[in-house]
Amino acid sequence: MAMSANARTTAKMLALAVSMLGFALFIMPPLYDAFCEITGLNGKTGGRYEAVPAAVDTARKVKVQFVASNNENMPWEFKPGVVEMSVHPGEAVDTVFHAYNPTARDMIGQAIPSLVPFKAASYFHKTECFCFNQQALAAGETAELGLRFIVDPDLPPGVNTITLSYTLFDVTERFAKQANNKNTDPEREG
Amino acid sequence: MAHGPKPGFTRWLYTTNHKDIGSMYLWFSFAMFLLGGCMALVIRAELFQPGLQIVQPEFFNQMTTMHGLIMVFGAVMPAFVGLANWMVPMMIGAPDMALPRMNNWSFWILPFAFAMLASTLFMEGGAPNFGWTFYAPLSTEYAPPSVTFFIFSIHIMGASSIMGAINIVATILNMRAPGMTLMKMPLFVWTWLITAYLLIAVMPVLAGVVTMMLMDIHFGTSFFSAAGGGDPVLFQHVFWFFGHPEVYIMILPAFGIVSAIIPTFARKPLFGYSSMVYATASIAFLSFIVWAHHMFTVGMPIAGELFFMYATMLIAVPTGVKVFNWVTTMFRGSMTFETPMLFSIAFVILFTLGGFSGLMLAIAPADFQYHDTYFVVAHFHYVLVPGAIFSITAGVYYWLPKWTGNMYNETMGKVHFWMAFVGLNVTFFPMHFVGLAGMPRRIPDYALQFADFNQIASVGAFLFGAAQIVFLFNVIRTVKGGKKASDEVWENPEGLEWSVPSPAPYHTFSTPPVVR
Numbered sequence: 168m169a170m171s172a173n174a175r176t177t178a179k180m181l182a183l184a185v186s187m188l189g190f191a192l193f194i195m196p197p198l199y200d201a202f203c204e205i206t207g208l209n210g211k212t213g214g215r216y217e218a219v220p221a222a223v224d225t226a227r228k229v230k231v232q233f234v235a236s237n238n239e240n241m242p243w244e245f246k247p248g249v250v251e252m253s254v255h256p257g258e259a260v261d262t263v264f265h266a267y268n269p270t271a272r273d274m275i276g277q278a279i280p281s282l283v284p285f286k287a288a289s290y291f292h293k294t295e296c297f298c299f300n301q302q303a304l305a306a307g308e309t310a311e312l313g314l315r316f317i318v319d320p321d322l323p324p325g326v327n328t329i330t331l332s333y334t335l336f337d338v339t340e341r342f343a344k345q346a347n348n349k350n351t352d353p354e355r356e357g
Numbered sequence: 358m359a360h361g362p363k364p365g366f367t368r369w370l371y372t373t374n375h376k377d378i379g380s381m382y383l384w385f386s387f388a389m390f391l392l393g394g395c396m397a398l399v400i401r402a403e404l405f406q407p408g409l410q411i412v413q414p415e416f417f418n419q420m421t422t423m424h425g426l427i428m429v430f431g432a433v434m435p436a437f438v439g440l441a442n443w444m445v446p447m448m449i450g451a452p453d454m455a456l457p458r459m460n461n462w463s464f465w466i467l468p469f470a471f472a473m474l475a476s477t478l479f480m481e482g483g484a485p486n487f488g489w490t491f492y493a494p495l496s497t498e499y500a501p502p503s504v505t506f507f508i509f510s511i512h513i514m515g516a517s518s519i520m521g522a523i524n525i526v527a528t529i530l531n532m533r534a535p536g537m538t539l540m541k542m543p544l545f546v547w548t549w550l551i552t553a554y555l556l557i558a559v560m561p562v563l564a565g566v567v568t569m570m571l572m573d574i575h576f577g578t579s580f581f582s583a584a585g586g587g588d589p590v591l592f593q594h595v596f597w598f599f600g601h602p603e604v605y606i607m608i609l610p611a612f613g614i615v616s617a618i619i620p621t622f623a624r625k626p627l628f629g630y631s632s633m634v635y636a637t638a639s640i641a642f643l644s645f646i647v648w649a650h651h652m653f654t655v656g657m658p659i660a661g662e663l664f665f666m667y668a669t670m671l672i673a674v675p676t677g678v679k680v681f682n683w684v685t686t687m688f689r690g691s692m693t694f695e696t697p698m699l700f701s702i703a704f705v706i707l708f709t710l711g712g713f714s715g716l717m718l719a720i721a722p723a724d725f726q727y728h729d730t731y732f733v734v735a736h737f738h739y740v741l742v743p744g745a746i747f748s749i750t751a752g753v754y755y756w757l758p759k760w761t762g763n764m765y766n767e768t769m770g771k772v773h774f775w776m777a778f779v780g781l782n783v784t785f786f787p788m789h790f791v792g793l794a795g796m797p798r799r800i801p802d803y804a805l806q807f808a809d810f811n812q813i814a815s816v817g818a819f820l821f822g823a824a825q826i827v828f829l830f831n832v833i834r835t836v837k838g839g840k841k842a843s844d845e846v847w848e849n850p851e852g853l854e855w856s857v858p859s860p861a862p863y864h865t866f867s868t869p870p871v872v873r
Binding site: 172190191196199277338341 | 579587
């Protein structure tokens with residue numbers, strides 16, 4: 168049976184509305200993430216990086232600074248092992264952060280990175296990072312959190328200082344909730 | 358064949374008549390306008406003096422939030438839908454809306470949505486207090502428990518708007534009288550057609566963003582939570598992707614209304630009809646690519662700031678075309694100044710003023726100074742109050758004799774206009790100054806140096822509120838009786854709606870009119 172003109176218009180408009188809902192729910196968030204990752208917007212650094220052999224550019228030195236801070240209500244002590252280091256682009260460098268849970272309960276923390284300048288974000292590769300996983304610390308426990316990174320030799324000239332900041336969030340409750348919902352994704356994009 | 362409305366209350370409950378539904382929309386929106394207005398008066402009363410006098414900061418935040426939500430979704434949008442219901446079928450020579458049963462439904466879910474929203478005021482933890490823009494994480498992690506009711510009421514309002522918009526598109530595309538080509542349609546119909554497309558495109562995005570909030574709050578996702586790998590800034594992008602077209606949803610029908618009124622009282626045809634249509638369409642298109650000008654301070658690359666700055670300024674071009682056309686229509690016309698015309702002229706002047714402060718805000722580097730100050734409040738109240746509210750008021754005065762068959766009281770109308778005009782400017786003009794001087798928006802207390810201007814603004818707000826009582830009284834009196842209006846009402850007005858008797862019979866254009 169042929170649809171009436173009104174039914175056809177209604178169907179088209181409904182399809183538009185439903186597709187816009189789908190766009191908002193399923194396309195915009197991943198699109199935004201991809202956009203941020205490509206442009207380094209908001210200082211988002213990429214996930215785990217597979218090291219490719221590259222020449223170390225010994226002629227160039229880049230200063231890398233580390234900042235650690237707590238999200239509100241996060242009681243842990245959290246600080247970088249060294250505050251500042253000088254690296255050559257292309258070389259793999261190890262460093263650590265120190266975390267201490269002074270409370271009387273077991274907790275889970277999650278560190279979220281942010282990097283300035285934004286345009287350097289896609290040239291800062293992490294081959295190993297504690298931020299890829301949640302950190303569980305028992306009451307009173309101390310941990311050394313490792314980070315191995317490579318500054319890409321293609322880092323735009325003019326960038327001489329990179330500041331990497333970690334904000335530590337208390338995700339104890341969120342993690343409990345997720346464990347209940349069985350949709351945990353421990354290997355997060357960091 | 359001529360059968361009238363059902364007697365009794367069920368007429369309103371079961372009605373599928375576009376005039377009944379239009380009237381219900383208009384009364385509903387007026388009720389919401391008064392409710393939102395009372396909240397505005399609570400805000401202005403508290404801000405009359407620095408320090409805390411009347412309400413606590415927590416309740417003050419609920420007032421600013423609820424005032425914004427109720428005015429945007431409860432007053433302005435339903436009023437335009439009500440006018441569309443009444444006028445679109447009569448303007449295009451259709452017997453009714455295309456989907457009359459859905460029309461009934463899209464109205465009747467609204468009172469439930471707003472009852473739910475208003476009930477949050479009485480809940481533990483209070484009503485939503487995160488501002489009408491409900492930025493995450495303020496509206497997710499730090500929200501009062503009532504936020505879930507807020508989310509569902511937004512869902513229902515969205516469904517209502519989408520159904521209303523689909524109905525309007527279907528009516529305009531399929532139900533026009535023979536000979537009524539698209540480029541012969543009155544501008545009110547054109548602006549509503551474009552508005553309806555905007556609604557269908559962005560109300561689902563609003564539904565999407567509140568759904569993501571719901572998931573974050575109750576189901577452990579982290580769209581907007583940095584701790585879980587999400588990003589609060591994503592909220593702002595999605596919200597303003599809805600929010601910017603939304604501000605044009607609230608102004609495009611207004612353009613249509615004044616484009617109908619000004620030619621009537623200038624006694625000249627509208628200047629530049631087709632340029633008006635193209636300007637409306639360009640504004641609608643541009644509204645999709647400027648959203649980030651609401652978030653210049655969020656940390657964007659310079660290229661982004663520049664793009665959104667220039668794209669925003671580009672909107673001034675089609676808007677300028679419109680203002681030029683209205684002024685040119687009035688130029689050397691035989692103008693008379695009845696109440697609808699007074700409101701329309703005030704619309705043109707004050708909306709342009711609001712547009713100019715918008716241009717100032719569009720300058721990205723300057724916006725860092727203006728962001729979240731009373732300057733922004735002054736700007737959007739100058740575009741919304743004389744823009745949306747004045748045009749709706751003008752439309753009501755203009756078509757009220759056609760709806761009721763009676764003339765409204767002209768003197769009372771003029772009293773209403775001057776009280777509203779003076780009240781509006783006294784309220785909102787000083788906000789420019791306190792904003793530029795650095796007074797932040799959404800605060801219950803402020804530094805002493807802002808006291809004088811705030812006192813003036815509060816006095817103006819109560820005058821503006823009082824003006825609306827005059828309006829209500831005038832409308833009720835006109836509905837009940839008064840001097841009979843002729844079928845044409847005004848002097849040679851243009852449009853099919855004036856070819857039917859006054860009051861408009863329950864069923865019009867059961868046989869399509871001939872349009873040449």
